[in-house]
Amino acid sequence: MAKQDDGRCLMSSIIIVDDQATNRNLFARLAKSISSDISVNAFADPLSALSWLSENTPDLIISDYKMPQMDGAEFIRRIRQIPSLIDLPVVVVTVYEDREFRLQALEAGATDFLQSPVDHHEFATRARNLLKMRHQQLLLASRADGLERELEHSERSRVQALRDSSERLAQVIDTVPAMISAADRDGKILFTNEYQTRLLGLDPAKVVGQDATALFGDEQGARSKSLDRVVWDTGRPISAFEEEFSDRAGETRTVLTTKSPLRTSTDAITAVLTTSMDISERKQAEAHLHHITHHDTLTGLPNRVLLQERLNAEIVRSRRGNRTVTLHLIDLDSFKPINDVLGHTAGDRFLIETAKRLTQLVGKNGTVARLGGDEFAVMQTGTGGAEEASELAARIGQTVSEPYEIFGTPIATTASIGIALHPHNAANVEDLLRSADLAMYQAKSDGGNLHRFYVEDMTMRAREAAALDAELKQAIADEQFTLYYQPRMDLSTGMIVGAEALLRWHRPGIGIVAPGVFLPRVEESGLILPLGEWVLKEACQRAKQWQGAGLPTIRVSVNLSALQFRKQDVPALVAKTLATTGLAPDLLELEITESIMLEDTEAVVRDLHGLRELGVSISIDDFGVGYSSLQYVKNLPVDRIKVDRCFIRNITTDPNDAAILRAIVSLGHSLDLAIVGEGVETAEQLAHLRIEGCDEGQGYYLGKPMPFEEFIAFVKADSKHVHLA
Numbered sequence: 262m263a264k265q266d267d268g269r270c271l272m273s274s275i276i277i278v279d280d281q282a283t284n285r286n287l288f289a290r291l292a293k294s295i296s297s298d299i300s301v302n303a304f305a306d307p308l309s310a311l312s313w314l315s316e317n318t319p320d321l322i323i324s325d326y327k328m329p330q331m332d333g334a335e336f337i338r339r340i341r342q343i344p345s346l347i348d349l350p351v352v353v354v355t356v357y358e359d360r361e362f363r364l365q366a367l368e369a370g371a372t373d374f375l376q377s378p379v380d381h382h383e384f385a386t387r388a389r390n391l392l393k394m395r396h397q398q399l400l401l402a403s404r405a406d407g408l409e410r411e412l413e414h415s416e417r418s419r420v421q422a423l424r425d426s427s428e429r430l431a432q433v434i435d436t437v438p439a440m441i442s443a444a445d446r447d448g449k450i451l452f453t454n455e456y457q458t459r460l461l462g463l464d465p466a467k468v469v470g471q472d473a474t475a476l477f478g479d480e481q482g483a484r485s486k487s488l489d490r491v492v493w494d495t496g497r498p499i500s501a502f503e504e505e506f507s508d509r510a511g512e513t514r515t516v517l518t519t520k521s522p523l524r525t526s527t528d529a530i531t532a533v534l535t536t537s538m539d540i541s542e543r544k545q546a547e548a549h550l551h552h553i554t555h556h557d558t559l560t561g562l563p564n565r566v567l568l569q570e571r572l573n574a575e576i577v578r579s580r581r582g583n584r585t586v587t588l589h590l591i592d593l594d595s596f597k598p599i600n601d602v603l604g605h606t607a608g609d610r611f612l613i614e615t616a617k618r619l620t621q622l623v624g625k626n627g628t629v630a631r632l633g634g635d636e637f638a639v640m641q642t643g644t645g646g647a648e649e650a651s652e653l654a655a656r657i658g659q660t661v662s663e664p665y666e667i668f669g670t671p672i673a674t675t676a677s678i679g680i681a682l683h684p685h686n687a688a689n690v691e692d693l694l695r696s697a698d699l700a701m702y703q704a705k706s707d708g709g710n711l712h713r714f715y716v717e718d719m720t721m722r723a724r725e726a727a728a729l730d731a732e733l734k735q736a737i738a739d740e741q742f743t744l745y746y747q748p749r750m751d752l753s754t755g756m757i758v759g760a761e762a763l764l765r766w767h768r769p770g771i772g773i774v775a776p777g778v779f780l781p782r783v784e785e786s787g788l789i790l791p792l793g794e795w796v797l798k799e800a801c802q803r804a805k806q807w808q809g810a811g812l813p814t815i816r817v818s819v820n821l822s823a824l825q826f827r828k829q830d831v832p833a834l835v836a837k838t839l840a841t842t843g844l845a846p847d848l849l850e851l852e853i854t855e856s857i858m859l860e861d862t863e864a865v866v867r868d869l870h871g872l873r874e875l876g877v878s879i880s881i882d883d884f885g886v887g888y889s890s891l892q893y894v895k896n897l898p899v900d901r902i903k904v905d906r907c908f909i910r911n912i913t914t915d916p917n918d919a920a921i922l923r924a925i926v927s928l929g930h931s932l933d934l935a936i937v938g939e940g941v942e943t944a945e946q947l948a949h950l951r952i953e954g955c956d957e958g959q960g961y962y963l964g965k966p967m968p969f970e971e972f973i974a975f976v977k978a979d980s981k982h983v984h985l986a
């Protein structure tokens with residue numbers, strides 16, 4: 262970046278590296294469109310880019326990942342070897358499926374990612390933000406540099422020079438458009454820059470010397486202090502993570518925060534420096550992008566993508582619950598002629614009107630989506646079954662066929678509606694959509710203006726179910742079931758503190774079968790009662806056994822189904838099992854889902870209190886996909902919250918999921934609940950959970966579910982086998 266004396270930039274330089282000419286040209290055009298004072302150099306291969314970089318210093322690099330001579334990770338590694346390019350922002354373009362590549366690029370030192378095909382708006386926003394950050398970096402460096410040079414030439418006494426320099430440095434820090442503060446070991450604020458106090462509407466004189474909460478507020482302050490402690494303990498910085506807070510105007514801002522140790526000349530840490538850069542603009546762009554990719558532009562309704570997401574969430578929610586998810590697919594019978602005769606504008610008006618009516622009809626009790634053309638969908642959840650679904654279909658048909666007045670012409674159409682229900686017709690989203698689609702075609706071919714349910718060969722299904730039931734009954738008698746154990750780790754110490762007992766069926770002729778396949782049958786047939794009793798006893802016995810094997814104290818967690826609470830005296834069963842196995846109650850944890858609260862709440866609450874009195878702990882499983890909020894959980898005797906794995910899956914990439922986790926952690930902690938993250942599959946997810954303050958973690962990355970003997974060996978081998986970075 263060419264600079265004037267005052268550090269203002271004259272021109273920013275961006276380089277593009279991509280082996281495909283079309284991409285190269287597109288990126289160059291987008292980069293130039295950011296502002297008039299940008300110069301762009303494009304390279305078709307990383308080697309010629311590197312040779313140019315050995316003599317020039319640009320402000321931003323945008324590079325493809327898959328390139329012939331070397332991949333993006335190698336390219337970045339070589340860039341980082343050039344001293345002047347250590348901090349240079351590098352954006353890597355990958356396609357969504359390339360998550361592996363992203364990790365590799367991140368390890369090599371990539372700054373950010375863009376997803377291919379690249380969204381133009383997002384490209385511009387990201388590039389602009391990174392240039393802004395780069396500009397600040399250079400500004401700070403050049404000012405500190407000038408200061409140093411001045412000092413060298415100064416004839417004043419060293420003390421005077423030092424005093425001046427710290428004053429000047431303070432001025433520099435005040436002018437940087439980022440929040441900068443430092444705190445001592447006790448969490449007291451040592452200094453804060455003007456930008457920060459202005460943004461927060463605080464008086465700097467009243468903040469310095471105070472606890473960090475005086476600056477950041479209670480919630481963020483507590484978080485800041487605990488992260489500072491990590492820096493004090495490890496001596497290592499915490500790299501950029503996102504935070505949200507309210508400024509003095511009450512507006513929510515998103516900032517990218519970094520924490521690093523400040524050291525004396527003898528290398529001792531004297532303070533922790535916190536810097537936060539405002540990235541609200543980029544967040545808004547992302548939110549905007551999210552909205553447009555999830556909604557239909559004509560009607561503003563959720564589109565197919567969002568419908569699928571919501572269906573998926575509802576299906577997860579109904580797990581271990583007996584709730585129904587109902588899908589109505591609606592196809593207008595005579596939309597095409599309206600469009601052809603009255604024109605597209607009228608057609609559009611007609612669709613918008615239909616969308617409005619459907620939304621009004623369904624209200625808050627479901628989701629209306631437009632799947633494309635003249636096809637709409639309504640999703641609902643509840644305990645009502647076919648009868649309710651058919652009633653709704655009748656009302657939809659009626660609403661849609663009320664004549665519309667469009668440009669003065671009254672027009673009318675009817676609808677063909679296909680209905681499918683989860684879990685009755687389909688176990689997953691794809692099957693549910695397909696079943697509803699088949700039903701809709703049936704309605705159409707039966708003449709339209711009516712609704713049809715998805716039907717399958719009922720007798721066949723019943724026969725299959727009966728055969729499986731018989732097999733399962735035999736399996737219980739023959740003791741074909743076994744339990745696998747999956748380790749649960751304490752995220753602050755890295756120790757294994759628990760194990761979840763997970764049911765497996767040794768199905769003759771087939772092998773080990775996971776519960777997803779048979780659990781629904783076992784619940785429906787009521788076999789879950791004897792099986793659940795067996796699971797509890799087996800798990801307690803084993804836990805007692807591993808205590809005897811000289812293992813550290815490890816809690817065992819047992820999953821309970823809603824049906825057990827409905828049909829059994831669970832506290833009595835647990836008391837009996839603890840007595841016969843001799844397991845200490847505090848080594849048993851019971852996992853229940855929020856869906857059991859939908860049953861007889863009073864009885865469930867009574868049972869939970871009964872269990873609490875026994876001394877066992879209780880966790881809410883699959884949290885986040887259900888209905889009860891944390892405020893609701895507050896009134897229950899619950900010890901832990903297990904955040905469902907669907908929130909962990911994209912935790913490092915999806916800001917919504919990250920925000921949800923953060924909210925659960927902070928609210929949960931204020932209610933004295935421990936937070937457990939499940940489905941941890943990568944080192945990045947683990948690091949993220951730790952930074953967010955999750956207490957415990959579970960997932961394939963920390964250990965898969967394994968047979969008893971293997972679990973014992975696993976714990977013995979190295980209870981700290983996962984290295985907490």
Ligand code: C2E
Pocket residue numbers: 581747762763764775776777780793796820821822852882883906939940941942959960961962966
């Ligand atoms: P859950 O309680 O949510 O159990 C965790 C499930 O996630 C387990 O599947 C486990 O193998 C899987 N899992 C663990 N780590 C990861 C990961 O990193 N990534 C992914 N994708 N998955 C991970 P599993 O063993 O198939 O159990 C499925 C469900 O069956 C359990 O979900 C639980 O709801 C139910 N279940 C299992 N055992 C019992 C039981 O003894 N009684 C009852 N009532 N339900 C059980």
Ligand code: CA
Pocket residue numbers: 761820852882
């Ligand atoms: Ca569980």
Ligand code: CA
Pocket residue numbers: 882883903905906939
């Ligand atoms: Ca779970």
